[in-house]
Amino acid sequence: MKLPDLDYCAPASLEEVVALLSANADAKIISGGQSLMPVLAFRLNAPSVLVDLGRLQGLDRIEIGADHVRLGARVRWIDIERHPALRTAQPLLVAMIDHVAHTQVRNRGTVGGSLAHADPASEMPGFARLVDAVIEVFGESGPRELSAEDFFLGPLETVLEPTDVLTGVRLPAWPAGRRWGFQEVARRRGDFAMAGVAVCFDDGTDGAVHDMRAVAIGAGSTPVRLSGVEAFLEGRVLTAELAEAAGATAGQEVSPMVEDAGEADYRRALVMTLTARTLKQAAGLEQE
Amino acid sequence: MTIVKPVSGPVVGQPIERLEDLRLLRGEGRYVDDIHLEGMLHGAVLRSPMAHGRILSVDATEARAMPGVHAVITAADLPGHDHPDGVPTIPIRLFPNPGMDPFRQPVLAAERVRYVGEPVAFVVADSPELAEDALDLIALDIEPLPAAVTSENRGEGQPALYEGQPSNRVWGYNAKLGDVEAAFNGAPYTRRERFYVHRHTGITMETRGVLSQWDPVAGTMTSWGAAKVPFQNRKMLAQLLGLDLEKVQMIEGDAGGSFGVRGEFFPEDFLVPFCARMLNRPVKWIEDRREHLLAISHARDVHCDIEIACERDGTIRGMRVRADVNIGAYIRTSTTITPRNVSMFVPGPYRIPNFASDVAMVVSNKSPTGTYRGPGRFESDFFRERLFDLVAGDLGIDRVEFRRHNLLRSDELPHPLPSTAPDPHDSELDSGDYGHMLDLCLAKFGWDEKKRLSGKRIDGRYHGIAVGCFIEGGAAGPAENVRMVLEDDGKVSVYTGSSAVGQGVKTILTQIAADAMELPMERLQLFHGSTTYVKEGFGSFHSRSTVMAGNAALIAASELRSQILAAASELMQAPVEQLRYEAGTVCSEAGATMELTALAGRGIAYEATFRNSKHTYTNGAHAVHIAVDAETGKIEIVDYVGIEDVGRKINPLTLHGQAVGSIVQGLGGALLEHFVYDGEGQMLSGTLADYLVPLATDFPNIRSQAVELHPSPFHPLGAKGAGEGGTIPVGGMLGNALADALADFGVQPRDLPLSPARVWHMVQQGRASAGRAGEG
Numbered sequence A: 001m002k003l004p005d006l007d008y009c010a011p012a013s014l015e016e017v018v019a020l021l022s023a024n025a026d027a028k029i030i031s032g033g034q035s036l037m038p039v040l041a042f043r044l045n046a047p048s049v050l051v052d053l054g055r056l057q058g059l060d061r062i063e064i065g066a067d068h069v070r071l072g073a074r075v076r077w078i079d080i081e082r083h084p085a086l087r088t089a090q091p092l093l094v095a096m097i098d099h100v101a102h103t104q105v106r107n108r109g110t111v112g113g114s115l116a117h118a119d120p121a122s123e124m125p126g127f128a129r130l131v132d133a134v135i136e137v138f139g140e141s142g143p144r145e146l147s148a149e150d151f152f153l154g155p156l157e158t159v160l161e162p163t164d165v166l167t168g169v170r171l172p173a174w175p176a177g178r179r180w181g182f183q184e185v186a187r188r189r190g191d192f193a194m195a196g197v198a199v200c201f202d203d204g205t206d207g208a209v210h211d212m213r214a215v216a217i218g219a220g221s222t223p224v225r226l227s228g229v230e231a232f233l234e235g236r237v238l239t240a241e242l243a244e245a246a247g248a249t250a251g252q253e254v255s256p257m258v259e260d261a262g263e264a265d266y267r268r269a270l271v272m273t274l275t276a277r278t279l280k281q282a283a284g285l286e287q288e
Numbered sequence B: 001m002t003i004v005k006p007v008s009g010p011v012v013g014q015p016i017e018r019l020e021d022l023r024l025l026r027g028e029g030r031y032v033d034d035i036h037l038e039g040m041l042h043g044a045v046l047r048s049p050m051a052h053g054r055i056l057s058v059d060a061t062e063a064r065a066m067p068g069v070h071a072v073i074t075a076a077d078l079p080g081h082d083h084p085d086g087v088p089t090i091p092i093r094l095f096p097n098p099g100m101d102p103f104r105q106p107v108l109a110a111e112r113v114r115y116v117g118e119p120v121a122f123v124v125a126d127s128p129e130l131a132e133d134a135l136d137l138i139a140l141d142i143e144p145l146p147a148a149v150t151s152e153n154r155g156e157g158q159p160a161l162y163e164g165q166p167s168n169r170v171w172g173y174n175a176k177l178g179d180v181e182a183a184f185n186g187a188p189y190t191r192r193e194r195f196y197v198h199r200h201t202g203i204t205m206e207t208r209g210v211l212s213q214w215d216p217v218a219g220t221m222t223s224w225g226a227a228k229v230p231f232q233n234r235k236m237l238a239q240l241l242g243l244d245l246e247k248v249q250m251i252e253g254d255a256g257g258s259f260g261v262r263g264e265f266f267p268e269d270f271l272v273p274f275c276a277r278m279l280n281r282p283v284k285w286i287e288d289r290r291e292h293l294l295a296i297s298h299a300r301d302v303h304c305d306i307e308i309a310c311e312r313d314g315t316i317r318g319m320r321v322r323a324d325v326n327i328g329a330y331i332r333t334s335t336t337i338t339p340r341n342v343s344m345f346v347p348g349p350y351r352i353p354n355f356a357s358d359v360a361m362v363v364s365n366k367s368p369t370g371t372y373r374g375p376g377r378f379e380s381d382f383f384r385e386r387l388f389d390l391v392a393g394d395l396g397i398d399r400v401e402f403r404r405h406n407l408l409r410s411d412e413l414p415h416p417l418p419s420t421a422p423d424p425h426d427s428e429l430d431s432g433d434y435g436h437m438l439d440l441c442l443a444k445f446g447w448d449e450k451k452r453l454s455g456k457r458i459d460g461r462y463h464g465i466a467v468g469c470f471i472e473g474g475a476a477g478p479a480e481n482v483r484m485v486l487e488d489d490g491k492v493s494v495y496t497g498s499s500a501v502g503q504g505v506k507t508i509l510t511q512i513a514a515d516a517m518e519l520p521m522e523r524l525q526l527f528h529g530s531t532t533y534v535k536e537g538f539g540s541f542h543s544r545s546t547v548m549a550g551n552a553a554l555i556a557a558s559e560l561r562s563q564i565l566a567a568a569s570e571l572m573q574a575p576v577e578q579l580r581y582e583a584g585t586v587c588s589e590a591g592a593t594m595e596l597t598a599l600a601g602r603g604i605a606y607e608a609t610f611r612n613s614k615h616t617y618t619n620g621a622h623a624v625h626i627a628v629d630a631e632t633g634k635i636e637i638v639d640y641v642g643i644e645d646v647g648r649k650i651n652p653l654t655l656h657g658q659a660v661g662s663i664v665q666g667l668g669g670a671l672l673e674h675f676v677y678d679g680e681g682q683m684l685s686g687t688l689a690d691y692l693v694p695l696a697t698d699f700p701n702i703r704s705q706a707v708e709l710h711p712s713p714f715h716p717l718g719a720k721g722a723g724e725g726g727t728i729p730v731g732g733m734l735g736n737a738l739a740d741a742l743a744d745f746g747v748q749p750r751d752l753p754l755s756p757a758r759v760w761h762m763v764q765q766g767r768a769s770a771g772r773a774g775e776g
Ligand SMILES: Cc1cc2nc3c(=O)[nH]c(=O)nc-3n(C[C@H](O)[C@H](O)[C@H](O)COP(=O)(O)OP(=O)(O)OC[C@H]3O[C@@H](n4cnc5c(N)ncnc54)[C@H](O)[C@@H]3O)c2cc1C
Pocket: A028, A029, A030, A031, A032, A033, A034, A035, A036, A037, A053, A073, A099, A100, A101, A102, A105, A108, A109, A110, A111, A112, A113, A114, A116, A117, A119, A121, A122, A123, A124, A160, A164, A165, A166, A167, A190, A191, A192, A193
């Protein structure tokens, strides 16, 4: 568990980062290091150069605008937790990020690192999928934008090129009065979730659910939008019975990536239970 | 608990803050990795990636040629590799028997590897990083053999680990009390169950480490990093290196935990000093966490087939136990203890007049096992207490009444424990009022009010409660030494052979010595663990140090006081009979006084040995209240109460810390911690993200109380060993509370751990069979 022999640099501009990544095929970006350092210590990867983003200006900013919230790639979990306005501007984001890891890891782990690492059980990628976030990237041909929908390819796999730097993520403004629910089950507080479900919708004047969205984490090779649940509930008045029925639908939309069949059944059942529970939570229905 | 500052007068019994803490909290601790010697090199271990295989070749040519590498040793470089006896093997410390010799672990695998993580080669290089780089350059060719993973059915049907051995059941213990056949013949009620306690162990925050230095002129070896049993390890090392005992010293620094696992003699305890002598350079090896999870002693992993015979009124007639302990690939220093304890301790504090056990030690292609907090006792209590709740249910007897009815009464003590063969070590339950402890526990827990919650669903969660009784063995002999020296400045130095592994031994022994010398604690200085301090020492295990070193301190103090009076008598020119020792001052009948500083340079010192073959038995009861989410399988501890009678509380504060920590560790074992192996013998829980130890947030609701109602009748101090008791009952408590909570589903846990997925599956099975019953 000792790091392999490698070089380290901390450039001050995005162009330099990209140049270093282009010049060294097996170079790796390091942000908070909370996922990368264990990978290096276990010698699962031995890059020749580590390119630290720590000296880049402005990547750690949180901007709250009229039509979106922008999180720089180096915004840390602790920054989200402590931000005075974010809890109102993006309540579900903050609620989900509250479940990420433990204090030591939260002091270092970053939004960009989490999106780029793409662990299917992670909260940040799940949230990005749920709200159709826009992911900002700087690469060999300059800046570009990617949709969260296209971003995640599989466990620890994204569309990012080896020479790309993820610079930030734009979250559409959270409509006033939008209802949401989030719950996850982890073995211990702060552990990666065995499964988690986030839902949100807007209340129509007709009392029905509009812009219904649901996502499951830890239940597939990437965060999974539960489109069956969304279609099933869209335009209907949410009741406890409907929430239960939606849970059953959710179970058919996920295929947990665990070898043991019993464990997979369990995780699927968790998604069903959590879907029903988060829907009730969002609608303010009694949890029975 | 309120902390009182040291007061004048006796300090034994006072909740004194640990003397150890300030230094450790300030970062002034000195752990083995904090020690840096001039010219020091670093080691790394090449471990078998395969659970079972024949070693065809280990080619270190390229690694040896790597710049910065000083040596690579394989079995072929060890003494004895060309003898029929083979390379050196790790001695068995506890209950050795020549019949076990074929199963001892070679310090480096020579012909076969038998578990993932078994040391195959050792590299010494300029830095730990280079040493690890060099491991990749060693070409290891192993022909795979099928792996034996389980011990169920005594490992029958499993691939054989040792050639020429008829089965993997290589050793075993039997115990007997009364006539169990007669008890079962014609019994009005019997029940037979199979239970399993899974593999887990103690995870020390500081991993193991060894630093060794060879002095070629003096011909001496000094090793840092000793913990738990430095004196025994010194003997083993001296023998393996072919050195006289006096030429080997073990130095104990601070140790970040032992829990019984750390501080035994492991292969690295030989490899590091061996290379230090070979290279004539200091060599350090610090275990990393991934190695630790494979290389530390594992524990538990016991299948049990248990049968009970009772009268209709619940009176137990007898019990039969057949258990298979999966001991891993080799018999190491303390491997014998779990099977021995399972063979003896299933009856616990209860009256089981007829008892027979047959416990097999089954080898497998998993890491070797050793003692871990409550060895064999955690398992035994799970088997017994689970069975009791099932039996009470069958007989329609309240589970509290069933226990009360069968607990040994005070007037039945001392009570012999079943005697184990081979190598018997007879022991008897010493003293106590077990029924009273049960009552105290029920009262503190509020059993009568909480009983109403049993099996109820409240806010979506099912509530369950459980209660059970336990004993904890302590004070293992044969002896312990304490040397006291009156220093010129009037202070008293206290040297002991007991080890400090985080249990507060320094505080406890200082308190005992201070009272015995009638001195304030500031006037005592305690030194422990290192083999340079006393002639002989026995270390810290089996909840022994307080009792053994504590009594040795009493003897040493009494002798020191006699010497002080004798010396003062000369100086004060007064007969000894006319002198009194009082709080550090010698007073004569004539009214003259003399301070201890006046006795400087008189060589006043004494090394006392306290010998004891009788164990102490702390005893008590635990109760738990849980809430279970049947849909997610998550268990929350709503309340946990542990009550114990420790005979005499030396320091209520450190005792409380031991008790709560011990319960938490038990909860970790019952709910979280699990070494999972696949069918090929690969360990799947190889990081602390997979092997889950309790975090500070997991179990906040633990209450523990110690009483001192029945001091040990066997020694002057009266204290009974404590520190493991908290762990022992926890598995049984959780299993019973879960059955109570999920009674609607007919859930009856028979295996640990109670992970959320397992609990959920049990609920599904319960639902399915309820559904079938409904249809039928
Ligand atoms: C004990 C523990 C518990 C944890 N629990 C959780 C949890 O419950 N939920 C959760 O979501 N996470 C959890 N994590 C992971 C943690 O949140 C990580 O911090 C996060 O996933 C990665 O962020 P980082 O900044 O540390 O990235 P790093 O470790 O620095 O990098 C991770 C990967 O992303 C790449 N990368 C980083 N930044 C960029 C960038 N800007 N552009 C392109 N590539 C980049 C790196 O090259 C690397 O491959 C846990 C981690 C630990 C150690």
